Amino acid sequence: MGTIGHAPDYDGQLGDKCLEQPGKLISSALLQSRTSTIHSATKSEAEQNGFYRFLGNESVSEGVLIKEMTQRCARNAVGREVLVIQDSSSLGLSNNARNIKADSGLGLVGNKKGLGFLSHVSLVLDAHTESMLGFCDIQLWHRTLDKSNNTTGACKHQPIEAKESYKWIKASNQAKEVLSAASDITIIQDRERDIYEQFCLIPDHRTSLIIRSRDNRRLSDGSRLYDALKGSPVLGLYTLELPKDLRKSKPQGIIEMEVRCEPVSKSLLKA
Numbered sequence: 001m002g003t004i005g006h007a008p009d010y011d012g013q014l015g016d017k018c019l020e021q022p023g024k025l026i027s028s029a030l031l032q033s034r035t036s037t038i039h040s041a042t043k044s045e046a047e048q049n050g051f052y053r054f055l056g057n058e059s060v061s062e063g064v065l066i067k068e069m070t071q072r073c074a075r076n077a078v079g080r081e082v083l084v085i086q087d088s089s090s091l092g093l094s095n096n097a098r099n100i101k102a103d104s105g106l107g108l109v110g111n112k113k114g115l116g117f118l119s120h121v122s123l124v125l126d127a128h129t130e131s132m133l134g135f136c137d138i139q140l141w142h143r144t145l146d147k148s149n150n151t152t153g154a155c156k157h158q159p160i161e162a163k164e165s166y167k168w169i170k171a172s173n174q175a176k177e178v179l180s181a182a183s184d185i186t187i188i189q190d191r192e193r194d195i196y197e198q199f200c201l202i203p204d205h206r207t208s209l210i211i212r213s214r215d216n217r218r219l220s221d222g223s224r225l226y227d228a229l230k231g232s233p234v235l236g237l238y239t240l241e242l243p244k245d246l247r248k249s250k251p252q253g254i255i256e257m258e259v260r261c262e263p264v265s266k267s268l269l270k271a
Contacts, residue, residue, distance in 0.1 A: 010068055015059045022054040023068075066138045073124050073134030074178045081127040081184040084136060084175045086168065086193070092116040107142030117142045120167045122175055127186065137174040139167055160197045168193045172202045172209075186210060196266065220265040232262040 008027040010020040026038070029051070033041040038055075042048040054060060090109040093100065093116040100106060100115070109116040122137040143164075160166055172187050179185055185207045194214035203209055217225045236259040244252040 008068060008072065010064075013064055013068060016057075019054065019057060019059060022050060023060070026051045026054060062140060066135075069135050070137065070174075070178050073136050074181065076133040077124060077136075077179050078181040080133070080182050082133065082179060082182045082186070083125045083127050084172075084179070084185060084187045085123045085125065086120065086137075086171050086187065086189050088118065088120045088167070088192075090114070090116060090118050105142070107144060109142060120171055122171050124175075124179065127184070136178040137171045139171065160195070165192075165195060168195060169198050169201060172198060172207075176202070176204075176207055182206075184208075199266075218267040220267050222267070225264060228262050228264055229260050232260045235259045235261065 008024050010023045014020060014023065026041075029041040029047075030036070030038075035041050038048055038051050042051060092109055092114055093106060094114060097115055106115055106117055108114055109118055118141055120137075120139040122135060124133040124136050125131065126133060160169065168189060175185060175187060183206070187202065187207065187209050189209070189211045191212040191214040193211050198211075199209065213225065215225075219225060219228060238257050238259070240255050240257050242250075242253045242255060244250065
């Protein structure tokens with residue numbers, strides 16, 4: 001899998017022409033070194049200090065950097081059929097708490113002791129070549145309250161826009177906006193993103209969703225989703241090699257996958 005497209009372009013976005021060249025250099029250094037840290041990407045202490053000064057400049061905000069990346073992705077995706085792969089991550093920095101300033105913008109990431117920030121990223125690939133085109137959405141935040149048990153209680157009764165899970169719908173809408181010049185968009189998400197509202201709001205004539213099912217939903221004919229799929233014909237078979245997972249003591253193996261599909265409608269009654 002390779003990368004294609006345009007180089008970073010901060011023309012007029014940083015408010016200072018002198019900042020545009022360092023911005024291009026730091027992006028190039030991180031890409032070529034294939035690392036996520038400036039310390040490992042730089043060739044000298046002077047270069048490292050220069051990059052830190054760039055990131056510490058008040059004109060260089062997260063919003064500006066994200067805007068440049070999404071605009072570049074939009075240019076790369078023109079006329080292409082694209083895949084948008086979304087996922088969330090938490091970056092824990094509790095071990096560095098003594099070195100973090102009070103106004104750093106960090107906060108809770110899952111429990112009362114966790115310190116860091118969360119991210120939700122939408123990676124865009126060319127559907128045919130699997131080349132990386134960039135990122136069409138990047139969301140960064142931290143929690144102000146403990147949400148380690150956010151699937152129960154009052155959270156269930158909140159409107160979808162007030163829930164943290166709205167990040168999936170927000171990212172999908174952003175993908176449609178940023179990739180407006182793409183010919184076709186397929187958004188791919190894991191089972192946490194099986195949100196009914198998303199199926200109602202996102203798909204259109206050029207935008208599709210592929211989401212791993214989380215719930216055995218009730219269908220409009222009274223049956224259940226998994227039962228309906230079991231009764232549909234097998235359209236194809238293929239094998240998948242599973243790597244060894246030392247953490248869970250799972251050996252390497254090969255499994256046979258069946259491909260089935262069935263058009264269904266969800267019941268309006270509670271599943």
